[in-house]
Amino acid sequence: MAPPAQPPVYLDHQATTPVDPRVLQVMLPYFSEKFGNAASGSHRYGWVAEEAVTRAREQVAALIGASPSEVVFTSGATEANNLAIKGAARAYGLTRADKALLDALAKRPPEERAAITPPRFGPLDWADLAARGAEVVFAGRGDHLITVQTEHKSVLDVMKRLELDGFRVTILPVESSGLLDLRRVEDAITPETILLSVMTANNEIGVLQPIEALGALCKARKILLHTDAVQAAGKIPLDVQRLQVDLLSLSAHKLYGPKGIGALFVRRRAPRVTLEPLIDGGGHERGLRSGTLDVPAIVGFGAAAELADQELPAEGPRLERLRTRLLEGLRAGLDDVEVNGDLTQRLPGNLHLSFAAVEGEALMTAMPEVAVSSGSACTSALREPSHVIAALGFGDGRAHCSLRFGLGRFTTEEEIERVIALVVDRVKKLRAASPLWEAAR
């Protein structure tokens, strides 16, 4: 009988990570004997669950330098991004209906109008304003949002949705390094800007945006800063005080915790950020996210956050060494291997490469012994390059020849050596069959 096939080397840690066995052990009792509802305050089962949630909230808060009361558990990062952006837009922004009301107020006789300045943060009482026939002076309250071309779809699609509600959205380009030019942000901010949303680390090319500088800029210009820190959390040090972010999204399954649980950091001091909830009913999570808490998942998230925090100082340099070896090994065996995105401002475990004359999906398929992801998807309609790689401005060719290697906690040196040998072999074979390679030679 043939020996069982060796499982593929897993190098897709930006897609998801396996649950760390230590995390799983902590979670298991909460599926069985500790099954209580954390909102059941009248008996021991509920108290045990509530204590576990409290502990997990502290662990998640500690990972990002936040206060536990600033952590709102969600179903994942997509929901956290939705809550951050839609919640802020609805709390601080002017919807189409608000603008119609303003127009109506403006038509009142001048003697009936009194200029008032609403508070910078906090919802306006439109009924009161209408009753008083007041003309609103905006004082920064507005209808404008800013984000970046290379954001995750859970940010870009939210922005599109808000555009339909009457908000104006500026989507900034990135440099060929994948990094954001701060001057572009400065130029884009207007008196009507409510919020800037920029991810800490990109999920495809792993580049690290200058969040600390953006935080200082947003503070100075009195706008909210949201960052999707899903890829960065537990991989690089994060401190919401140092970074001066107001809203920060997290996901457990990117840091060796379970799927289906995430969190949003919502700043409570300087400024106290107000959000309109997306889900009502029960008033859980300070009224920002109603619904019975998934205690086992939250416990797992907390344990994963604590482990990631503890292991980060050693794990970051280890992954960087492995990544360096992977790149050097591939370049020693192959010509024309390009790195997509800045190599220094980057997650330690990410390497995004283009192999000239070889289609990424074809290469990925040619090496089932390695689990990676490619930068394009080909369908009957069109082949679609990743919007992130396309934003770097190198043209479709490079985008379609790209692969993402995501290294993680359980990646070994031996695996990296195997992957180098495999990739070199398969790229050479595919290049031998490629008319583009023939033309390039």
Add this chain to the structure above:
Amino acid sequence: MRPGSEILRRSQDLRFAGALDSADPRVCSGTLEDESHGVILKLWIAVEAPGRIEAARFKVFGCSTSIACLSLVAEHLQGTTIEAAKTLDAPWIRETLALPEEKTYAAGLVARLLTAVLASWETKYRG
């Protein structure tokens, strides 16, 4: 691509990848570029009288399905006749590889290239 699929197996079969000598009078070739799918296909056939294909070779830049389609056709061209080669059409490729709907374009591209190469041979030798 799921393990065990015919597309996967074929896409990894590069036995007939390569080129034939275009200076050889028995050789006909063709190229098809489809920008919308990012595919470049090249096919060479060497034909012995009376109309038997002695050898076929291909080169391809494109997704694994494009490679699988061209590899399949190249294998079936070895030693066959021009008339039999004409039956290697898009529906046959689609069925043989059990292509999912969103990948059927690849069968169409490869069939178009084969038709063009066979027509080029007809023009060259039968006038």
